[in-house]
Amino acid sequence: MSASQDHPPVRTLISPARYAQGPGAIERLGELVAPVGRTPLVVADDTVWSFVGDAVARSFDAAGLPLTRDGFGVYATAAAVDSIADRVREVGADVVVGVGGGSVIDAVKAAGHLAGARWVSVPTVASTDAPCSALSVIYDEDGGFEEYRFFPHNPDLVLVDTRLVANAPVKFLVAGVGDALATWIEARAVARGDGTTMAGGAPTATGTALARLSWDILWEHALPAIDAVRDHLVTPSVEKVVEANTLLSGLGFESGGLAAAHAIHNGLTAASQTHGLTHGQKVNIGSVTQLVLEGAPVEEIRAFVEFTTRVGLPNTLTEIGLTPGDVDDLTRVAELATAEGETIHAMPFAVRVPDLVDALRSIEGFSRRVRADAGLPEPVPHRAH
Ligand SMILES: [Zn+2]
Structure with a gap:
């Protein structure tokens, strides 16, 4: 983040490739993920999956995408990132889709980068500004700040269903x-x-x-x-x-x-x-x-x-x-x-x-x-x- 000694810093703006928002947007996830990758790995904890799983399955089916879903813990720790990256390689996924709060989204971005896959953010709450960025915040097991990790690009897709956001606490x-x-x-x-x-x-x-x-x-x-x-x-x-x-x-x-x-x-x-x-x-x-x-x-x-x-x-x-x-x-x-x-x-x-x-x-x-x-x-x- 520091400027070179010889040149002034270059003015830079970066952003996700596509942002989609609206009530019921989750029903279009498959259609919007399909241009990004044909073998997705979806990461969502069981609570989130209990209210989005059916819609995601329907939309993937309609888009002709296979559905593999993994669970998630609490924090975007280095260990959580490594285990998602391992699964991306195991499944042969070309895109990893994080569904839920800021932690799962941060973990998925870091894992996608490590494993050489694309990544997609599907926040089910509007609780942080993590979903759109090309960086993740990594925490320790107790939720203490550990580091920022920077990636060469932002998510290919950020999709927000405002009906889900309004249904959350x-x-x-x-x-x-x-x-x-x-x-x-x-x-x-x-x-x-x-x-x-x-x-x-x-x-x-x-x-x-x-x-x-x-x-x-x-x-x-x-x-x-x-x-x-x-x-x-x-x-x-x-x-x-x-x-x-x-x-x-x-x-x-x-x-x-x-x-x-x-x-x-x-x-x-x-x-x-x-x-x-x-x-x-x-x-x-x-x-x-x-x-x-x-x-x-x-x-x-x-x-x-x-x-x-x-x-x-x-x-x-x-x-x-x-x-x-x-x-x-x-x-x-x-x-x-x-x-x-x-x-x-x-x-x-x-x-x-x-x-x-x-x-x-x-x-x-x-x-x-x-x-x-x-x-x-x-x-x-x-x-x-
Ligand atoms: Zn913040």
């Missing part, structure tokens, strides 16, 4: 909003500096604009979409928010650039108190902290805290199982967040550990005051499980 959509709100905050910081992006170059105006569009859609549509999904309804707001969480945030983070918020998320995964929280919940703590760290206008931070409280995202340490007094834990988080190679170094200024620790400790009092002033509920403590 609303907490997944809320998490996706947290992940997607960070995209503009981070892309904006990268564009201000001379940072490089996850696409391996300088940001294009296009990548940065897509991050901004994701933000604008979420401020307008996130609350009505969350209400609709709570009742398992697909409305135009739901369609827009699913696209913002999945496609726009995916293109925006990858080609617009990550900065402090995701580095702070990665640091937080090492604090056992945060276990059991979603990616998007931890990312939102990173977003608030980044806004503080960069000295964003107070009105802007205040509005962000109010909005994310209404969305149902954490913006205090209490809500992620920590307190401002946990200085040792927060120092460890800050050390990991500022490790060599972390995206925090794409910020337009150098971030030092003590500054990050103070920013993290400050969000408790700030967010509590904002919430009290706005008549919003007090934070509920998170208990790790």
Whole structure:
């Protein structure tokens, strides 16, 4: 992710070859996978398979594709990736299709790359912006961040059935909003500096604009979409928010650039108190902290805290199982967040550990005051499980 010594970085935008979204889209999976490969391996855990299996089988049958389905565990660990890659070789698959949440999709991308197959993302929730990218995040057995793995191309197909997204528990959509709100905050910081992006170059105006569009859609549509999904309804707001969480945030983070918020998320995964929280919940703590760290206008931070409280995202340490007094834990988080190679170094200024620790400790009092002033509920403590 660093520029060559002799040349300025090349502006780069990358994307999946095809993105398809709509209610009932899963019924078209076979038809859209067929041009990518003729011998697919589908990876989905038993719970996901119980509600998509019939539709996938029908669509594969109609497209004349054989169906082989493998299960999946919990995290995209190096071992999980290796075992899927082994199965791709065993089955002789030319395309591997990940169906489910961010973890199975990340594992399938990494396995497809290792085994020399193409890969397809079929998110059944809109909880992260993982599905569209040409990278995977690898975790350890406890869900701790291990590494980013980068691939030479994005998925050939990303297919999202908004009916499935609306039928899933609303907490997944809320998490996706947290992940997607960070995209503009981070892309904006990268564009201000001379940072490089996850696409391996300088940001294009296009990548940065897509991050901004994701933000604008979420401020307008996130609350009505969350209400609709709570009742398992697909409305135009739901369609827009699913696209913002999945496609726009995916293109925006990858080609617009990550900065402090995701580095702070990665640091937080090492604090056992945060276990059991979603990616998007931890990312939102990173977003608030980044806004503080960069000295964003107070009105802007205040509005962000109010909005994310209404969305149902954490913006205090209490809500992620920590307190401002946990200085040792927060120092460890800050050390990991500022490790060599972390995206925090794409910020337009150098971030030092003590500054990050103070920013993290400050969000408790700030967010509590904002919430009290706005008549919003007090934070509920998170208990790790
Ligand atoms: Zn993310």
